[in-house]
Each structure stands twice: as structure tokens, then as C-alpha cells.
Amino acid sequence: MVTVEFLGPIQKQPLRLEITNLNQLASILQQDEELAKWLGNSAVAVNDTLVSSLDTQLKSGDKISLLPPVCGG
């Protein structure tokens, strides 16, 4: 079981999913119409480290975060 959380302006409650890699997460989230506009411009972190590949393996207890476009300052 992993947790998926949506940061900043993405108004969505965390999900708990039984998945083992980010490819599976992509397939699941792509079915969510609300999220369509965010998937193409959001970064992904696993346990608070940004990742760049969908092949990233996941283990139970991992926390996945979606980070939409940023603008500090």
C-alpha cells in the first residue's frame, strides 16, 4: 500500500493504492478527469525525492507526491 498526495492547487484528497511502480500510478491517474490538466505539468516525488522515470519501483509505505507548477517569491 502506497499513499499518493496532491500538493498546492490540486484539490484532491490523498489516495491509498496497491501498486508497485509509477507506470501503474500513471494508468490509474489518467482515468481521473479532474487530474487530466495536472498530469502533464506536475513533477513527482517519492518519499520527498523528485523522480524522473516511470520505472521507479515502489514499496509498501512509500509516499508519492504530485507537485504542480511552482511560483515562489
Add this chain to the structure above:
Amino acid sequence: MVTVEFLGPIQKQPLRLEITNLNQLASILQQDEELAKWLGNSAVAVNDTLVSSLDTQLKSGDKISLLPPVCGG
């Protein structure tokens, strides 16, 4: 009559000279051994405006300033 003043670290009292251009000033100052080390690295202002040519004409009452290398801050 023009006045020549020496700024910053050049330890020399102002001069009053009867000259009409900077070429004449160069000839006079080049005879002053104390000034030898400053002439090659000092800028020249006439009435507080920097000049870049020895052909600059002077008129009575003008103030000429020698500005040695700077280091503010």
C-alpha cells in the same frame, strides 16, 4: 589663470598656472619628479567633467583635477 588640484593620495598642493590647453599642462607636470608615478595612471577632469584629449582648450578660471586610480566600496 587656471587651477590644478591633485586628488586622493597625490600629496601635492594646488597649482595656479597660465596655460590655455592640456598639452601645456602635460609638459609642465612631466618636469615634476614627484608626479611622475601619477601621470600615467591618473584621469583628468576640467571643471569636474572627465576629459579624454590633451587638445582640450582651457580658459581663465578653469579648474583641472587629477584623479589617481580609484577603489570605492
Add this chain to the structure above:
Amino acid sequence: MLYLYEGSLDVPTILKEWYEAEATSNYGAFIPFVGTVRDEEGIEGLSFDIYEPILNSWFEAWAQKAKERGAIIKMAHSRGDVMNHESSYIAAVFSPKRRVALEFIEEFVEDFKASAPIWKYDLIGGKRVYALDRSTAMQGSGILGAKG
């Protein structure tokens, strides 16, 4: 050091504290960058969300870069609402010489804009409106949008 505040920053006090904290550290150059909310396009102010775990690791990486160049960085940022003409951001570099400080503050502020996990909202009629058009997708964004 990284400091997060609720609401606007007390800029004079923060600058005074940072300056005095390094008063005998023998840095020759100190350059703060202060960001203030502009009254434009009818907004009342801005509001910010921050994701602290990734902000901390991003900042730590920059603190390490600063250290390698003999410099240090400090940063303060607001959470929540900051009204027009109030300040929400201070970044500062201290370094022995001016060149490193001038280069570092620019690199740091530009990467901050592109990479720090902070989200900005316009405050309009008391409501938060996400400032998508001024926001930047973080490096590596979009992987979940690719069709498998």
C-alpha cells in the same frame, strides 16, 4: 538558514538580524534580495502554499553549493496571505568577495523561481486564484501524463 513565516515578512527586522548575526564572520559582501507584492491587475494580495520537506532539501543543496564557494545563504518566505505592498520573500548571500555574491544571488533567485515547491495564488475578492500563468513546471514534470 531557512525561515518560514505566517503572513508577511518584517523585512527591516530580518535584515538587521541576518546582518548582525554575521557581523564578525569576515564576509566582505552581503546581498539580500527582497520580493514585495505588487498592486497590479486588481489583486488584493498573494497567498502561498509551501511543501516543506522538498523545500528543505532544495535549500540544503544550495547551502552546500554556497559553502563550496566560501559563502552562506539565508532565506525567508511567507506562508498564507501577503497583501499588496507587503513582502513575502528574502534571499541573501554573504561571501568574502563581491563577485561570488553577485553571481550567487542571481543563480539562487532564478533557481528558486523554477524549483522551490511553493505555490502562488492571487487574492481576488477574498478568494485564492492559482497563478498558473506565472508558474513554472518543475524539472521532470509530466511523466505521469505520458501514455503507457
Add this chain to the structure above:
Amino acid sequence: MLYLYEGSLDVPTILKEWYEAEATSNYGAFIPFVGTVRDEEGIEGLSFDIYEPILNSWFEAWAQKAKERGAIIKMAHSRGDVMNHESSYIAAVFSPKRRVALEFIEEFVEDFKASAPIWKYDLIGGKRVYALDRSTAMQGSGILGAKG
């Protein structure tokens, strides 16, 4: 605005005054550069001479350049003695957006170093020793040294 002080600068107070003076001018970016005397090579401090008429016209030309880019500049500098760990110089730019401010502070500080008519002396054993090796000949220097 250009401010000259006898001895060291009260940096927190000057930064506070400048920040508050522009609090409602709608500038989004404020970048001060603060120069502090480093304890190095056995000096007790630095001392400065300033030639005010040419400093004023040099500063006015920069104030005009700033204006053309929608920005303003302020500068403070010490005359006379400034001891180790005290500050002698503050330059600051305010501009609507960060890019102009980041570029302008760098251009301004570098030209200041090359062109402002200020002379620096090391204080060693209570005496002033002209810092020739760190000084820069102003543009156009040397014309009087050319043999006619």
C-alpha cells in the same frame, strides 16, 4: 539618492529607511549590496577619500539609466575611517521586476568599483597606506603622461 557619512554605516537603519521610503512605490524587487571591511593582511580598517562633485555626476548618470528601466538606485558610502567588520558601502536598486534589479545591481556595483572617484587606504599602525594594488585607473587615465 546618494548619502555620504563620516565613518562607518549603520546598515540596519539605512536599509530600514530605504525599504520604508519605497514601501508603497509598487516595486516588486529590492536588492541592496552591502560592503563590509574584511580583517585581512593585518589591517585595522580602511579609510576613504571622496571627490564629491564627480561622484555626484557619476551617480546622477546612473540614476538616469535606472529611471529609463523603471528602477531607482540609492547609495551610501563612508568618508574617513571604517574599522574591520564595519560597513562602508551600500548600493541598492528597486525595480518592478526581479530581472532588471538583478542585472542593474551587478552593472552598478562593477561600474562603481571602476569609476567612482573614491580612494581607499589601508589603516596599518594607525597610518593610511594608499591601496594602489586594489585600485583601478579611471577610463581615460594617463593622457598627461604621454610625451607631447
